[in-house]
Amino acid sequence: MTLLALGINHRTATVEVREQVAFTPTQLESALAELRVLPGVREAAVLSTCNRTELYCVTGEAGERAILEWLGRFHGLETEALTQCAYHFLDNDAARHLMRVAVGLDSMVLGEPQILGQLKDAYQVARRTQGMGGELECLFQQTFAVAKQVRTETGIGRNPVSVAYAAVSLASRIFDDFSRSRALLIGAGETIELVARHLHEAGVKQLTVANRTRERAEQLAGPLGGAAITLDEIPEALVQADIVIASTAAPLPILGKGMVERALKRRRHRPVFMVDIAVPRDIEPEVGELGDVFLYTVDDLQEVIEENRRHRQVAADHAESLIEHGVGRWLYERRLRSGGELIRDVRARGEALRDQARDQALARLARGEDPVAVVERLAYQLTNRLLHRPTVALREAASDERQELLDAAAELLLDDAAKTSR
Template identity: 45%
Template structure:
């Protein structure tokens, strides 16, 4: 069994390219079906697959009897509308122990923009549940991910990898406080109602801004989140008309196209008499058109722009990283041992089936002899002799076949298998 991974993340690919390969959670099932069907039943039957897609990474994990990395690259390139060569220049491909090591490092927060952040673990679990629901997980990938979760738990328990980590949400607050002297006098708009917006709203709420508003496509979901912070909810369709009200805008939705365009921001700035606006686009693909950055009264940050801020405190965590790598190494070795054993499963099944057939045949023969009135001891003797002869027949035949060298090798193998107690 082979395991392989294909991915691109914040260190290998620019934001706009990552946006081409971003899949919302509800898109994972049909995407996984498309991926698996692309392999073809004849060349790669029963391919297992899972996709992790976040603002910082998109990764495909697969397992099958034979690795098919090139095919996976081609499929992903086509799905994103780019050439395979362009994708390869910004992607990484990993097999077997390296794929397992990468999965363990991702789950543990060692491969994140925010070293040690815990959010990725929940995102990986969501991806695994999606693959399971789509019927694409399989026993090998399930084992890989369950072990990655266990390793991540041990890393977070045994090390201080998450100590002093600065999240994207916290970094947004930090940057906003550098622009506005007192965040209590600001009005904050959050676009979306997902996990990232929830985190951002929590951090901003701690600074007690003048107003907090959640704009969401589904008003009910927006109201539910807004009620937690004593805020207001509004429909996404009302955003252009009300944009000028807000000093700070934080956006993170699953939209495939920008929700806030250059024209809308220009009109808002005019209404604000060019008072500055602080904008954070945490979405991949972008929620805010990149041209907005050129406006003189707008301070626009994307997930990639926040990298330098969130890396502060990195030095203090390097000792914890070394400890975490030791835990991950042990996890990789354990997984590869398990994967290696999986290769013998068909042979074990064949052996069990063969011995069951021998046992059934000898038992049926013994019952017939007993029914004819044969002596019990005689029947038991014949039963045991019949079983041992069947079990040893193949070994005896091999000992008499082939040349001297092969017979010697066979003899050593048979001795190791059948004469262990005497050795």
């Protein structure tokens, strides 16, 4: 059986495709049930986030195509369309990929910590639906151990490496308690989406997203418990906003000095932290001249970003080394499990032959046959039955000049004196 990791992510597929392939929480259990009954699929787990959908399966040689076709059927997509943006990893490469995902090395933001929690949720769902067997159980446990080691020893998640992280980091220097702060985000693109997520995780409970279309703003704000408004409603929202972060593709500024000045008067000059991430700028530079406004542009964030990226890259290099050790430990345990399964199979076959010979001997004794003859026949039959398959295999190996198999057989079957006499 083969360990397979099959999926799409933010590097290989557009957001439109990722949305179509994503599994909702209510779909996961039924999806896993369907996945498990595919021919050749022995174990399965599904990781589905806004940036990736990945299937981890223990399957046979033909399993990959069947799984990809199932993924297309489940979401109503053509298999060929998925093939163009899907990637796959096998065995130790699959294990390495999962560990890199768990520690954030494969994330949009290097080292982001949320993915580990999402992976643990995927693990729990797979366990509830009997998707976990010995192979995936061992892999996920090893992955969680590596992720914990990476977080403890490298500090990969401590330093912001994106504009979104840097903006929220700067805001934390001004506001001691995010839970009492209100945020206004202007735009609804990828950067603002990251900002919204980071602010929410930092404790901001009152969040408003302003966008040209209310529908897109609702898509972003809704899952975080925020409100959605159009750009026309910004002047009123500014009055309540302690944090304003803007990132649109507008050709002209959206926030002018006059608009902000009027809002400050109604705020009774409570301070406002503003970050203009857009190029061209969304906030007139003159806004920074107003008292009680702390205005930063994307250039002001670059020094923070670069410094923290250097720190995080060093941590990422260390993490890669820890992952290689983790993959090595997983492979070692996998070999031990494989050897254990072979030993159980060999012993089960030997015990079946033993029981068959014993029952036949007992039947002869019950018919009154000579005990000595019965025992001699038992010994002869048992020896022949146990050695028949190895003997045939050794003859075939000798005729094919497969010396490595003959040497392995000698190591397994002969004692030291017999090996010396060969």
